[in-house]
């Protein structure tokens with residue numbers, strides 16, 4: 161069999177929203193020392209990627225054009241850089257990066273991957289890594305414990321759907337804001353749901369007359385503003401969205417604590433059935449613009465690109 165020399169990716173030269181992405185063909189990238197090359201099978205589609213195609217440059221990322229978005233993936237290890245140990249060509253893995261995952265091939269530091277449990281479907285593995293880690297880091301920072309009341313805004317989204325389940329696993333009462341169409345699924349996960357449209361604060365007060373112990377906000381804006389007063393202690397409110405206003409509001413943001421070890425533990429929970437993860441829709445790589453538009457349209461669960 162001849163070795164593949166060319167590799168497909170979705171990329172942009174000038175940011176201009178989802179439609180600025182086009183299919184490119186480039187040389188198959190070679191892993192440097194300490195890196196592995198992945199033959200990507202699935203890549204999650206994130207609000208982070210939507211910001212990148214709109215022109216946001218992630219701090220510290222290499223944004224040499226053409227830019228390939230995507231910061232989470234699952235695939236097969238297909239080449240090892242010098243000095244890499246503990247992983248072999250052919251291993252099935254999931255992992256995280258900053259950019260570059262909307263691609264057939266990706267090179268990535270070997271400490272940003274972990275084995276994919278056999279029970280985890282590709283599309284779940286590809287869409288799991290960023291949101292799961294973000295949810296886990298947030299709950300760790302919130303120090304959520306048994307019998308506490310945790311409020312999650314955006315409970316049906318990529319981060320929220322994991323956060324509510326981690327909250328329940330920690331023994332907390334979890335109140336989750338989501339569109340009514342998601343309530344049945346969330347209730348089955350042990351979440352006390354509320355509709356986040358006008359008047360939601362009264363509905364929340366009815367659920368938690370004594371306020372809440374901790375808040376994870378994955379929505380921002382008026383929803384966050386109307387909520388901070390419900391928390392007993394603002395140091396136990398974290399927003400994933402309003403980074404610019406967090407200090408003024410006296411609340412926190414998540415720290416970058418992503419690691420292969422954290423991801424491995426979360427993947428094991430998912431594979432064991434302790435975390436249910438809903439993939440809403442999959443798109444082939446070439447349809448990344450449609451996938452980003454589907455993400456923006458909302459609807460709960462995860463949007464994932466698949467690459468056969």
Ligand SMILES: NC(=O)c1ccc[n+]([C@@H]2O[C@H](COP(=O)([O-])OP(=O)(O)OC[C@H]3O[C@@H](n4cnc5c(N)ncnc54)[C@H](OP(=O)(O)O)[C@@H]3O)[C@@H](O)[C@H]2O)c1
Nearest residue numbers: 207290291294314316317318319339356378400458459460
């Ligand atoms: N994914 C990550 O690892 C990560 C890391 C850091 C920061 N963030 C940020 O966190 C936010 C959420 O990320 P995500 O990946 O979870 O996005 P997502 O999958 O698009 O989920 C966002 C969810 O918010 C819901 N929503 C929209 N307006 C709402 C409202 N007013 N009240 C309650 N829910 C509402 C939507 O639900 P409906 O469909 O029901 O409207 C949607 O399910 C984004 O701003 C993202 O940039 C994400």
